[in-house]
Amino acid sequence: MTTARILDFLRTERPEGPCLVVDLDVVRDNFHAFRHALPDSAIYYAVKANPEPAILKLLASLGSNFDCASVAEIQMALTAGASAERISFGNTIKKERDIARAFELGVGLFAVDSHEEVEKVARTAPGARVFCRVLTDGEGAEWPLSRKFGCVPQMAVDVLVYAHQLGLESYGVSFHVGSQMTKVDAWDAALGDAKRVFAQLAKQGIYLQMVNMGGGFPTKYLRDVPSAEAYGKAIFASLRKHFGNNLPKTIIEPGRGMVGNAGVIKAEVVLVSKKSDNDEHRWVFLDIGKFGGLAETMDEAIRYPIRTERDADEMEACVIAGPTCDSADVLYEKNMYPLPITLTVGDEVLIEGTGAYTTTYSAVAFNGFDPLKAYVI
Numbered sequence: 001m002t003t004a005r006i007l008d009f010l011r012t013e014r015p016e017g018p019c020l021v022v023d024l025d026v027v028r029d030n031f032h033a034f035r036h037a038l039p040d041s042a043i044y045y046a047v048k049a050n051p052e053p054a055i056l057k058l059l060a061s062l063g064s065n066f067d068c069a070s071v072a073e074i075q076m077a078l079t080a081g082a083s084a085e086r087i088s089f090g091n092t093i094k095k096e097r098d099i100a101r102a103f104e105l106g107v108g109l110f111a112v113d114s115h116e117e118v119e120k121v122a123r124t125a126p127g128a129r130v131f132c133r134v135l136t137d138g139e140g141a142e143w144p145l146s147r148k149f150g151c152v153p154q155m156a157v158d159v160l161v162y163a164h165q166l167g168l169e170s171y172g173v174s175f176h177v178g179s180q181m182t183k184v185d186a187w188d189a190a191l192g193d194a195k196r197v198f199a200q201l202a203k204q205g206i207y208l209q210m211v212n213m214g215g216g217f218p219t220k221y222l223r224d225v226p227s228a229e230a231y232g233k234a235i236f237a238s239l240r241k242h243f244g245n246n247l248p249k250t251i252i253e254p255g256r257g258m259v260g261n262a263g264v265i266k267a268e269v270v271l272v273s274k275k276s277d278n279d280e281h282r283w284v285f286l287d288i289g290k291f292g293g294l295a296e297t298m299d300e301a302i303r304y305p306i307r308t309e310r311d312a313d314e315m316e317a318c319v320i321a322g323p324t325c326d327s328a329d330v331l332y333e334k335n336m337y338p339l340p341i342t343l344t345v346g347d348e349v350l351i352e353g354t355g356a357y358t359t360t361y362s363a364v365a366f367n368g369f370d371p372l373k374a375y376v377i
């Protein structure tokens with residue numbers, strides 16, 4: 001969404017591109033939409049989506065908690081004004097000395113998905129709360145999270161029993177349905193799994209309290225997506241279905257859904273060319289590509305809306321590529337992208353919906369290109 005404030009900023013400040021501009025008003029609206037959609041769930045913003053200090057500070061002031069994947073992210077959340085009790089160390093793959101450092105900083109909530117990780121937490125963060133991540137199938141997500149994180153629910157039972165035996169507080173179950181999840185009912189099966197883990201532990205006298213329902217809430221790219229409210233309704237209905245009147249504490253960890261639509265990248269056309277005299281398709285090269293912040297175009301997974309000042313002109317499908325000397329730096333080729341036939345070198349383009357997973361994925365200096373600059377307004 002290119003807001004009037006973003007357009008105004010680009011017009012008056014004329015920042016050198018490529019750059020990302022994030023409108024904090026949109027982030028604030030998204031936060032309120034989540035709070036309204038799931039009023040009983042605590043919001044843990046997934047810092048990795050966009051850790052700009054002004055975004056973290058705004059969210060901290062609104063009462064958000066933070067899902068952090070590293071000590072550096074924990075420090076950013078603390079600097080933004082969140083106390084350590086509002087921080088979850090949500091990565092299931094942690095160095096033992098990083099667990100120790102987080103614990104020293106006051107963090108007391110850790111994700112695990114294996115016996116081995118439980119042992120690390122028990123050694124370095126004695127008595128801390130842990131939740132075990134279970135696998136989901138990722139079906140319906142445009143950016144699925146594969147099998148890297150989580151274990152099967154039956155193993156989660158064993159992992160949480162083990163954590164209890166080692167003196168940790170077995171606190172709950174987590175899952176992530178996959179990012180940019182466009183199906184509102186995708187949480188249902190995982191909540192059923194969570195309930196079964198709760199029930200099996202209760203038989204052994206261990207009473208879990210919390211379900212961390214992860215992220216996955218979508219942002220609007222080219223297609224419309226259901227509202228936060230629609231997700232909230234579906235999730236609440238599933239919680240009721242599986243847990244009845246005995247609802248657990250719940251957490252959500254929106255990343256993309258919190259900041260995706262708040263950002264716009266200003267970029268520039270560097271070259272428009274063809275590969276032969278009778279080539280039917282143009283190649284449009286931008287000054288930003290896969291290594292400059294658009295990594296989620298990998299496998300053409302995320303298709304960003306692109307606006308130009310010539311959108312009233314006739315459109316024709318073209319290949320869009322980035323500026324680096326790496327042949328992987330092609331954004332859209334299998335599924336070509338319609339752009340105006342009049343588009344020419346030096347034209348500005350606006351790439352919308354780029355508030356999440358862009359600056360954090362941008363290389364430091366591949367081919368000498370600077371990391372993606374960000375302005376938060």
Ligand SMILES: *Cc1c(COP(=O)(O)O)cnc(C)c1O
Pocket residue numbers: 046048049067090091176178179180214215216217253254255256257
């Ligand atoms: C990345 C991540 C999130 C955020 O996911 P989105 O799909 O961007 O909402 C939430 N929780 C965990 C544990 C993550 O790794």
